[in-house]
Amino acid sequence: MTGLPDRLYADITLLCKQGDELIKLDKLEEARSKYVSALKLLPEKRNNWEAATWIYVAVGDIHFRLGNYDKCFKCFYNAVQCPKGLGNPFIHLRLGQMYFEQGKMSKAADELTRVYMGAGMDIFMEDDPKYLNFLEKNIEI
Incomplete structure (x- = not known):
């Protein structure tokens, strides 16, 4: 699969960087919201995009830290099905x-x-x- 358009990739990367900064401030729910927004920007068949791998990992890790194990599992299960996940x-x-x-x-x-x-x-x-x-x-x- 070819890469994401530059503008879309930049938007997704910015949201993820904002999420990363919020995690450093221990604002986990706000960070999760940024990552989910980034995930929603991906084109159809999200699991075909490498960006989905690291976004699912980020969201899943937040759920892990919060003890939301069912949601965490779903995120990492999705991540393993994305490029470079397995x-x-x-x-x-x-x-x-x-x-x-x-x-x-x-x-x-x-x-x-x-x-x-x-x-x-x-x-x-x-x-x-x-x-x-x-x-x-x-x-x-």
């Missing part, structure tokens, strides 16, 4: 964490193992240690 360690980390939170332990183990194999242990260090503890009980690290 195989992205951070996306798979959040998917594994969401499966864990939903009690789907077999799927959580699969996703978290994929993350560990692709990115190592460091990626787990930013979040609650319960995810790494779970992984350590399910595979040999």
Whole structure:
């Protein structure tokens, strides 16, 4: 798929940068609103655009921080279906964490193992240690 028109890309990027700044100020709902506005600017079949990948990740991460696990899961599920989403360690980390939170332990183990194999242990260090503890009980690290 060809790239987005320059003006549209600039508008989307500006909204996302504004969202990033709002996150730094811990204004998560306002940031989410900026990202959702950016997502709505994408042409039809949003999941065909690479920009959708990072926008879904940003929105999903806000929902993760807010404890809205169902919404978080939907965002990361969408992100993995977008360009460069499948195989992205951070996306798979959040998917594994969401499966864990939903009690789907077999799927959580699969996703978290994929993350560990692709990115190592460091990626787990930013979040609650319960995810790494779970992984350590399910595979040999």
